[in-house]
Amino acid sequence: MYTLEKLQELDAQDPLARYRDEFELADGLIYLDGNSLGPLPKRTKERVIKGIDVEWGTDLITSWNKHGWMNKPHDLGDMIAPIVGADKGTIKVGDSTSVNVFKSVAAALKIAKSGRSIVLSDTANFPTDLYMIQGLQELIGKENCELKVVDETEVEANLTEEIAVLLLNEVNFRTGRKYDMHAITQQAQAKGIIVIWDLCHSAGAFPVDLKGTNTDFAIGCGYKYLNGGPGAPAFIYVADRHKDAVIQPLSGWHGHKSPFEFSTEYVPSDTQTRFVVGTPPVLSLLALEAGLEIWQDVDMQQLREKSLNLTDAFIELVETRCAEYGFTLATPRERAQRGSQVSFAHKDGYPIMQALIADKVIGDFRAPNLLRFGFTPLYTSYQDVWDAVERLHVIMADKKYDKPEYRVKAAVT
Numbered sequence: 001m002y003t004l005e006k007l008q009e010l011d012a013q014d015p016l017a018r019y020r021d022e023f024e025l026a027d028g029l030i031y032l033d034g035n036s037l038g039p040l041p042k043r044t045k046e047r048v049i050k051g052i053d054v055e056w057g058t059d060l061i062t063s064w065n066k067h068g069w070m071n072k073p074h075d076l077g078d079m080i081a082p083i084v085g086a087d088k089g090t091i092k093v094g095d096s097t098s099v100n101v102f103k104s105v106a107a108a109l110k111i112a113k114s115g116r117s118i119v120l121s122d123t124a125n126f127p128t129d130l131y132m133i134q135g136l137q138e139l140i141g142k143e144n145c146e147l148k149v150v151d152e153t154e155v156e157a158n159l160t161e162e163i164a165v166l167l168l169n170e171v172n173f174r175t176g177r178k179y180d181m182h183a184i185t186q187q188a189q190a191k192g193i194i195v196i197w198d199l200c201h202s203a204g205a206f207p208v209d210l211k212g213t214n215t216d217f218a219i220g221c222g223y224k225y226l227n228g229g230p231g232a233p234a235f236i237y238v239a240d241r242h243k244d245a246v247i248q249p250l251s252g253w254h255g256h257k258s259p260f261e262f263s264t265e266y267v268p269s270d271t272q273t274r275f276v277v278g279t280p281p282v283l284s285l286l287a288l289e290a291g292l293e294i295w296q297d298v299d300m301q302q303l304r305e306k307s308l309n310l311t312d313a314f315i316e317l318v319e320t321r322c323a324e325y326g327f328t329l330a331t332p333r334e335r336a337q338r339g340s341q342v343s344f345a346h347k348d349g350y351p352i353m354q355a356l357i358a359d360k361v362i363g364d365f366r367a368p369n370l371l372r373f374g375f376t377p378l379y380t381s382y383q384d385v386w387d388a389v390e391r392l393h394v395i396m397a398d399k400k401y402d403k404p405e406y407r408v409k410a411a412v413t
């Protein structure tokens with residue numbers, strides 16, 4: 001049973017509590033949407049202002065060398081590597097997740113077993129991943145890129161010797177259900193399938209072991225759990241065994257072996273650098289870098305333990321304190337199958353979330369009926385869980401969500 005006393009005790013013993021002070025979060029605000037947009041780290045403000053004043057403003061073009069701008073896609077990749085269990089040099093930062101989906105799927109199809117052209121994914125995937133494959137189909141033809149999308153419960157049964165590439169989002173962004181990444185990767189590779197994991201809801205949410213799982217490619221997001229800022233650059237991982245055997249079609253000059261020779265022929269770099277495309281977005285990279293600095297000494301096992309305690313507590317408290325109000329848990333109760341978010345279905349999900357936001361509990365809504373709450377152990381306390389459920393209880397008991405303005409859908413939900 002999670003009582004207020006017990007939660008306060010957990011806060012008092014929390015080894016991660018000190019990280020909360022790294023973030024700009026207003027008093028009284030309970031931010032349960034760091035799985036969609038991480039909050040602003042205090043050091044990011046200083047870092048970006050310095051980047052503008054000193055680096056761009058004063059040192060101008062010399063900053064490419066003097067302030068290491070040129071190396072940011074590589075240096076930041078090396079900062080992400082320990083968070084997702086990868087070796088240095090295997091991760092490059094840049095472009096959006098969508099663009100990195102395109103690069104990785106195209107590259108994977110190139111090294112897939114001959115005669116295979118099917119990319120397998122699931123209906124639970126974040127739609128942009130599927131859209132990017134549909135775009136690739138337009139470009140190279142469906143005969144070279146066939147997309148097969150199955151229910152998440154059917155993925156394992158579909159790992160056959162006909163499949164070229166498997167692309168899955170490790171955590172269902174609606175329900176928070178988490179795949180067994182290690183088991184599925186092994187099963188797929190036993191059938192000769194190239195495996196790509198989308199880690200948007202994994203990187204910074206719990207430990208990931210890219211090397212240990214033997215994953216071929218991975219991609220992920222900078223602005224969710226990594227707190228890199230709105231639209232922050234994304235990342236791409238390419239296993240070392242593929243680094244000089246695989247090519248991707250966006251052959252820009254920053255992936256060239258020697259970009260400053262300005263030759264007319266594209267010659268790819270010998271390493272994962274060939275997955276870098278154009279000039280790095282320096283200001284955005286500086287913001288992401290500051291966000292990543294916070295991660296450098298975080299113990300990922302402590303992070304996972306706190307995340308599971310927070311989500312366990314939230315589930316239990318909503319189900320007991322709000323038992324009569326018609327919420328249905330959409331997230332697995334089984335700890336091993338849960339990411340770092342909790343979703344409840346409710347027929348009035350949208351207006352209830354608007355009422356919660358008005359009461360300073362920020363989560364979000366995913367059609368058709370899900371209230372979604374992200375739990376980010378670096379800045380969410382156990383007391384926050386108690387207070388959030390308390391405010392939800394009042395909203396339900398007083399029907400505070402029953403206002404016409406709460407039913408008007410905004411462009412971003």
Ligand SMILES: *Cc1c(COP(=O)(O)O)cnc(C)c1O
Pocket residue numbers: 096097098099125126128129169173198200201221234
């Ligand atoms: C958030 C998210 C994206 C976002 O892609 P962008 O190109 O940054 O808009 C892609 N895939 C998944 C699985 C996501 O969760």
